[in-house]
Amino acid sequence: MISIAIVGTGNVGTHLFKAFYEVKDVEVSIINSRKLDTLPKSDLTIIAVADDAIAEVSSNISNSFVVHTSGSVPMNALQNLTSKGVFYPLQSFSKEKEVNFSGIPFCLEAENSKDLSKLERLVSLLGGKIYHINSEQRKRIHIAAVFANNFTNHMYAMANDICKEHDIPFDILHPLIAETSEKIKTMNPLEAQTGPAIRDDQKTIQNHLHLLNESQKEMYLKLTASIQHYGKKL
């Protein structure tokens, strides 16, 4: 039996709590970060609060092993005097949507191999995927995730806008979006690149530019140039 205390009742904290609650060999509790005086003694304390609050919250915790769940905060930002670590699930969480941690990557970091094993065991219990990632790498993963998630979603939003302007149902793009995201599981995205930009199909590019408004046009040109720049690496 391993006991876990989660500090922070936001998306990540709540979803982790629910997931650990279902695991037989784990005893889990969750508390609001403003009620640290009620924190139970636990084998592992998981701080799941806003990045800015991690240092302060951790400085008030005396439990033996304390980790945070942030993509961009270094392990050493933790101010507890006991063991430190990182337990960062790389996924986008929504309040409303159930999270299945099966297959979800966890970026783990710890000060010694015994603590690391502890974190590994917990990932296994959740069915997640273990990655050993140091604080420098984790920062970069966080940026890469901005491209792969936030910026990608913005491409969907721009596509949605173009559809809406011309009474086209956005769902017509769903299968294409699904295929695009599937493809990179088996193919390097550099090699998977298709479309007028990589072909330098100027006729199609000019046709498209004529039909876009100023801000769409600016984005189209920028992305087209970037795709062509990347294409030279092939």
Next chain:
Amino acid sequence: MISIAIVGTGNVGTHLFKAFYEVKDVEVSIINSRKLDTLPKSDLTIIAVADDAIAEVSSNISNSFVVHTSGSVPMNALQNLTSKGVFYPLQSFSKEKEVNFSGIPFCLEAENSKDLSKLERLVSLLGGKIYHINSEQRKRIHIAAVFANNFTNHMYAMANDICKEHDIPFDILHPLIAETSEKIKTMNPLEAQTGPAIRDDQKTIQNHLHLLNESQKEMYLKLTASIQHYGKKL
């Protein structure tokens, strides 16, 4: 029984041929566009050649009903003297990968309702999804698809690059990419937007910018500004 002749042996032509070949009520043949003299009489002739070649190829066809499969060419670019139409499957096709047309959107256009019904029936036989789309709308769908597919894939390529630079396996992002593309099936992408840009989290944004090279930085700033611009529509 309906007879179909496909002109053009590229990706789209070949995949459509294979798919129709499996359908009981269809008799399908495929020919190279340079061998139009061997074109059999057919109920429907599908021109699946490069956009630039559609007009010329169609001008040499005397079969009764001729359609093309292009996203960006108007129906009236067809130069056959008989009936015209469009049969545009909205999906990204790779030579190597089998295509399952089940659930794939087909943008249909025809000069009369009888011809349109014929195309609808064929989409049904393939298990595809029927959309009535005029030539103006189709051009816009083609652009929206560039955003949802080509530009999205480029975001993956940039994320991949950031990972590679720091010895991070790109597959760590696969579940996040899958979740991002899943989310918009049930949520408007404008509302699904998360991340430092939409929160205007300047601290994280500045941290990220410090870690990027010049061209990555330029793209990050451009996309961040665009996300914030879109955010104002909410």
